Amino acid sequence: MNPVTEQPVTAADKTFLQLRKDIVDGKIAAGSKLSETDLANRYAVSRAVVREAINRVETCHLVERRANVGARVVALSPERLVSLYQVRESLEGMAARLAAENMSDDEITDLMNLLDSHLQTVQSGETYYQEAGDVDFHYRIILGSKNDHLIAMLTEGIYHLIRMYRVQLGMAGPRVTTAFDEHRSIAQAIANRDAELAEILMRRHILYTRNNLAKKLLEDAS
Amino acid sequence: MNPVTEQPVTAADKTFLQLRKDIVDGKIAAGSKLSETDLANRYAVSRAVVREAINRVETCHLVERRANVGARVVALSPERLVSLYQVRESLEGMAARLAAENMSDDEITDLMNLLDSHLQTVQSGETYYQEAGDVDFHYRIILGSKNDHLIAMLTEGIYHLIRMYRVQLGMAGPRVTTAFDEHRSIAQAIANRDAELAEILMRRHILYTRNNLAKKLLEDAS
DNA sequence: ATCGCTTAAATTGTCGACAATATAAGCCAA
C-alpha cells in the first residue's frame, strides 16, 4: 500500500496507519511491549488484524518481533540514530544523483518554486512550516529519482523512523537557515544536471544534519 | 527473524522460508498470482500462516499485494533490475566504507584468507564455488559495516531479489576473473582503512556487474 | 453482435476459539 497514492481500505490498513502514528508520535512508548490483546481492544478490532498491522510496522523497522514472545517498539539509542542516518545518507545521495538525471524540467521548476516560497516563509518569521517544508523538499527529490525500489525504501521504511526520532527527541525540524542554503545548492546542481555534485551535496547535507542531531543528543544527556 | 543467527521455529517461519525459496528459484513463476488457498494446500498449513508468509515475502519486495485482490510475484523487467542495482550500489558502497572503519583486524585477515582460497579454487578450474564465494565476500563486508539497519536491508531485503534475477535469468555467478581482481582491490582498501577508496571501488565493482548483466539481457533478447 | 446490468462463484478480509509456548508464581530442598 503506497501511502501517497493509495487510500486505506481494509481494517488492517487503518489499524496499521493508526499504530504507526501512535508509535512515531510516542503515544506508545519506545521500547515498550506490544500486547496483541491490548491493541485489539484499543483499536476495537480482532487480534488477526492487529497481528497484520504489527507485521507491517515491523517492515518499517519500527518494532522488532521474536517468535512466541511478541513485538517491542524499537529503542531510540544514539547509536541506532547514527546507523540510520548512514543509511539515509547513502540512499538519499543516490536519490539526488538519479534526480539530476531523471527529473523533468517541469519538476525542477516546481522544486525551485518550492524553495522560493519556503524562503519567504522563513523570512517572515513563521517557523512551524519548516519541518513540512524540509520533508517536502527531500520528498520531491526522492520521487524525482524515478527509482521504485529507492522510493519505497525511503518513504515506507526509513522516513517514519527518522520522524520518530525527531518527534520523540524533541527536535524542531532541521537547522533552519544553513539547511536552506544547502537545499538551494542541491537544487541548483540538479537543475544543472550535475548528478555527481548533487549526490555529494546531498550526502554532506545529511551528514551535517546527523552531526547536529548527535550534538543535541549529547547536550540533552549532560 | 534474522536468517543467519536464528532458526525457524514457528510454522509461519518455515512456510515463509519455503515460499521465498520457491519464488527465488522460479518454482513459482515470476508475475504469477499467489492464491492463499492453493498455497495453504501446497504447504499443508492454514490460510492464516500462508497470509503471514506472504506478508513477509512482501517485505523482501518479492511480491506485491493489493487490497481485496491478492498478491502477485514481482515481474523481472530489465528496468527493475537496473533500479535494484542502483540501490545495491548505494548501500554496499556505504557498507564497504563502514567496513573499512569498523572491521576488526581479525576479520580483515579472514577476508584476505577467503580471497586466497577463492583464488586457488578459480585457478584449479572449479567453477561451481564461484557464486557462493562471491556472495560470501560481499556478505562479510556487509556484516563488517557493523550497521544493523544496513545489514538488515541488504541481507533480508535486496539480496533475495538479486538472487532471484540471477537464478531465473540464468546468470552463472559474477564475471569470474575480472571480478576477482576487483574483490582484491576492495579488500586491500579496507585493509588500508581507506574508507573513501573502499566505497568508490565497491560502487564501481557493482556498476560493472550491472552493466555486464544488462548486456547479457540484451543479448538474450535478440 | 455488443454493451450494460444482474447474478453467481471464487477469493480475500475478519473473527472467535483452541493449541502451543513462554512468563510468572509458588513451593520445596539445601
Add this chain to the structure above:
DNA sequence: TTGGCTTATATTGTCGACAATTTAAGCGAT
C-alpha cells in the same frame, strides 16, 4: 535466603468458519 523445580497464568501461534469484496458468468436490451 537462595536456587531450582513444578505448577499456574498469560501471551502468542494456529485453525476453521463466516463476512465482504472482487471477478466471472449469464442474460437481456439496443
